[in-house]
Amino acid sequence: MRRRLMQLLVLLFVAPILICVALGVLPAPSDEVVPPEAVVVGAPARDAAGGLVEQFPEMIVPAENASTPAKKELGHLLFFDPILSEANDISCASCHHPDLGLSDGRTTSMGAGGSGLGPDRSGGAEMTRNTPSLYEVGYVSDLFLDGRVQGLEAQAETPLTLATEMHANLDDTVAELTAIEGYQPLFAAAFPDDADPVNYDNVARAIAAFQRTLIAHDSPYDRFLAGDANALTPQQQRGLALFRSGATGCYKCHKGALLTHGDFAAIGVPNAEGTLDEDVGRFAVTGDEGDRYAFRTPTLRNIALTAPYMHNGVFGSLEEVLQFYADGGGRGRGLNVPTQSNFVRPFELNDQEMADMIAFFYALTDESNAPGIPATLPSGLVPVGPLDNPARAEAAAANVGRSVQAQREPTTLRVTPDQTIQSVVDQAINGDTIEIEYGSYHERVVVSQDGITIRGIANEAGDWPILDGQMNFADGIAGTGTDDFTVERLQLKNYKGNGVIIDGAYNVVMRDLYIENTSLYGAYPVHSTGVLVERVEATAIRDAGVYAGQCRDVILRDNVVYGNVIGIEIENSIGAELYNNHAYDNSTGLFVDLLPQLDSKVSQQTKLYDNIVDNNNHSNFAGEGEIGALVPEGTGILVLGGDDVEIYNNQITNNRSVGIAVYSTTVAFDESEVDVPPNPERVHTYGNRFENNGYDPADVLVEMGLPGADILWDGSRWDNRFDDTGVSTFPPVLPSSRWPDVVKRGYWQLLNFAINQLL
Template sequence: MKKLIKGLLWVLGGLLLVLAVVVLIVGLIPVPKDEAFDPAEYGAGSSTIQPSYTGLQREFPAINGEVTPEKAELGKILFFDPVLSAQNDISCAHCHHPDYGFADGLPVALGEGAQGAGPQRSGGTALARNTISLWNVGYTQIFFWDGHATSLEEQAVTPLTHPDEMAADPEALATELAALPGYVDLFKAAFGDDHITPSRINEALAVFERTLTSNDSPFDHYATGEVDALTASQRRGLNLFRSAATRCFECHAAPTFSTDSLRVIGVPDGEASTQPFKVPSLRNVVLSAPYMHNGSLATLEEVVEFYANAGGTAHGIEGVDPFVLGFKMTDQEKADLVAFLYALTDESAMPETPSAVPSGLPVVEHQTNPARDLVTAFNPGTAIVNAPPREPQTFTVQPGERIQAVVDQAQAGDTILLAFGTYHERVVIDLNDITLLGIANEAGDWPTMDGEGVLPEAVVSSGNHFEVGNLRVVNYTSTGILVEGATGVHMHHMYAENTGIYGLYPVRSTDVLIEDSLVIGTRDAGIYAGQSEKVVIRNNEVYGNVLGIEAENTVDTEIYGNHAHDNTMGILVVLLPNLTSKVNLYTKVYDNLIENNNIANFADAGTAAAIAPPGSGIALIGVDYAEVYNNTIRGNKTAGVGVFDLAIAFERDRINVPTRPEFNRIYDNTFANNGYEADAFVAELGIPGADILWDVSGVGNQFNEAEATTFPPALPSGKWPGIFYTAYWQILNFLMGML
């Protein structure tokens, strides 16, 4: 018997030794980590430059390469010379005609064998895509509709060498140019010697294209404070452009009115209908009709109608970008939006077309673009001098008076007070250093801005150092208070109810403080801070919303002292794809009361908010280095705290940001009665409700909550040795993969 027991002990010891070796080996396998972004590439916060007269004056990004006058001159001559094509019959300017916004005015480009230039071009090989304008390509990082080139030099290669386009042999072209004395001199001036190579040809073309800058439009003058640089219709159109209803600004952000991203908008085009395409700049867009990757929309009016109808969704196309949701507009509003697009026109940097080129071949001729006459009709063309500076003043608006009329005569530093009463108005504030405050009556009631279920926002501001408070905003269709691209935002003592998508909404802003406010009944987030940095959200109450508080793609956010109850989800900290900001870092959520967030989700279909499962207290999705501590979290039927990979909500092939939640810490919270009836979204994944849910994604996450119910049943804490954490992570992910 002793021998048998001894033998069993040896076997058991051997098994434990084998298990220990397996754990050791597994623990040495690195946990996958997301690639970290350089802080300069975060993309969060305000892009406003200081000092400026209005918050709309933004700093352009750096030019994407070197520019010298000599190389630009050489590149210009090459651009207009048909010698670059194999048959000496096509120049770059044939398809990128200067009179048509450096596009061609055709639905799709015509290549080899075609005759003529610009919209007069005909015959030959029809290419697959519409010709993209070259204005402001110097600010771009991706090129072609599918974004496959990452520099102008790389971009130049395709049209020069593609057999359906210019069909040149690079070495033969270099030899041909070297036989022309004019080019020998130009290359020597540009590069210091007369050696002509394909790479130098590409470089010279790229340098010339970088000089095609458009930054002195009526909008740019308006951004510097010339209020009358835009017509009343164009100002209304600008407000629509940056509203939370249309969301145009999400993809076409100032100052370039573009983003280096690819989006699926669903333009009907067979298999290409679901393909993501580059977001083009809207600078000089009125000169380059027709529109979209296949040129299928002839006018800007048709483009607006397409987006108003939710893009490709109206044509049964799936996977359309979540920002293309559709919106309602009157005919006047559509006209105003188009009028604003005309205000983005500026050809002041138009290069002079050479009268002759060294090859002696004919250069494209000037053409009449009818759109230029419309530009003249739409744009006032007057330069207004700013009012002389004065000491800051305080204005008081009385019921029956228009708030906007007072705002329009204000200057930076002024305070605008609203006497107690009700105002049916939408107010736009583009000045810096403006304070907008309500005056309470004797009973302590604040004045009310009431959109009557018709107006989109109560207040839209882009001014730096903007303060708004002591106001009720109710019955707006899109947003209560929207602040975009500002530095220094203070919202306080606000009551927002039934304001559409959002209540209080700072986006792409820096140094944001939202406090002492109550938000009720929004169909997305009651308090939303998006793509912003240095944000504080404190001492607010939010209920009856889909999301009580949301910190989306933010950096350095603190959320504390808030009461989030009876929403679908109490607090969401999330990293979403396809936005300017590519990170969500360093969020702290503490000292909040998060309870009974169990109401049905009533978000608009197709939005990210529509995914939120009812019964969620706090969710961290795809975020890094967040801390959740000292909160009281109770009565949330699905989970108290959830930590998830972004892929739980989005298909991986549509995600352009790191997806894993990493190095997050959950500790010292008080939990009670969470996870008692998990929503189907979670239950169907085989995950039971609990105080804490983790999908076992991401490295470095710690859960120091000994008394909490959890899934998985054991969660790594700060006391776990690193090798044990890694082994546990690897084993759980293996098992979940098997399931």
């Protein structure tokens, strides 16, 4: 009897191990390897002159239609020739006029039967959509505002043959072209391998080749990025900082060299009556409910020349467009737009900030490749005439650049309380130190120079100078591409966006700062390389007190963060270390995450050690739809999708939901939104000290059926290791370093089978 009992006990003990080993032989999936081009982490590359390198994508040129000078010349003439229309009275340039930013200046397009040009055109067929500019069209694969046609060669047929546009019969058009003596040698030169080169396909190829010349890559903005510090006025530099700020979020969709993500988005554009426009946009092409009301996100290059705006031309000025976005798009105006992009959220701009952003949009103007209107055409017909565009003069007046500073060695400049900080910053050259005397300064400061140190001078009581935005400005201090930047010994309070934001820079130091009530983020380095944030005290911020986003080589140490939604966050970054920080009374103390829909598609190699993470039980006061609203209250440390995260020697106490949570990104986002490898891999926890965590889990955990614990793991990926001992966990058994890989894989298979059965 005793022998049988022993055999049974051995079987009960050994059987699970044998099952795990057997299951461990089965292949265990891993996330797809992120291609190098998607590892967009840290500051952009610099050229030999120190300028930012904004890489334009490869232009889309079909192998069967390689561009040649002869094709471009022929396409140029055809683009302006009314011979392509049925009545020989309208050309491509009638609606894409070079003096109007290759648009037409009308609310919606007018095609066949009309007379006149630009806003004065009348009497013709009215269409339902605004005419898009053709600048940068060579980079677009899915053409028209709804993306219904692929490729410029295919796109040409629609306006040529549509009854409401040029209404041509293609056979008749080819016959007309064949009969024109002046076109014969042009077609022969453009298509020397064709025995009969005058045909419709070659018309489309020539026009497409010409359209690929319509680029605008030499604006003041481009010259500024390339290292010309004087290319933008101080006002335009302030506008650029706002454009890239998390306060406005513009750069999330209008990003990269083309100033567009190249995709489609619903923003809830109203019609003239203020109700939601009925045009369903991309949905009519795909039938995907998520595409309802979505339209192509346009480039912003030459945007100042192409009013009115939006797919229906409802907004007549850039000011109206900005106000629409500031209101929060269609939803913000009370419209029911279930598909509206999560990036479109309300923000506030004062009059000066609005003017600064408009000035920046003028800096995107470049007509160096605007096509000239031919003096004559082979058909003998008359091309469009020139038009007056007042926006050209406005752009010229705005694009005067910054006054060239006198040559001198770097020095120390002093700001006194009767001055603005910005007025002194505008006098600075690369390498200057700007010292700020004690006082209270109510302004927003934008820095564009390299090697700048901004340092507060304490009063006799040891108090640092105060930048108090009084909730009238987006950011306290902002800079783009400002390498070797240091800010220290300041207090920043009451801003609508961020305390300090530095974007796209190398070697960023933020130290000895007190930051309070700066809305989204306190200390905010983003897209930067070589970041040090130390001895920052941040509180009352509705996202993260200290936030390093899409950065490389980051040290966050000796910071005290409390009363925020998130104490410290490392988002989509590589090579971050967080140590000797104290995070308390936040909703979540420390957060390592891999978020979708961002430039960087990785979160790797993060270390969290020697931190005190206690009493992070603050109510979550993030705004509706903001990322911060996703984190559960009562969380000490949260890893969401991050890989190669080490968590050790931390003191984690009194967090009511969980001490450490390791989850997949899909817990917080719909799988259709997730464009990153979502599962945390190779997370390792060890040597942490836990006490009194998980005693009252937040409702979101209870609804998921999860208990409170020192460590929670959602079962994502088999290669995570939890080596902390004597702690409460869920699941009750977690894989550790002592387990052979085959057992870890088998346990993972068994655990996920059980989870799937429960779901």
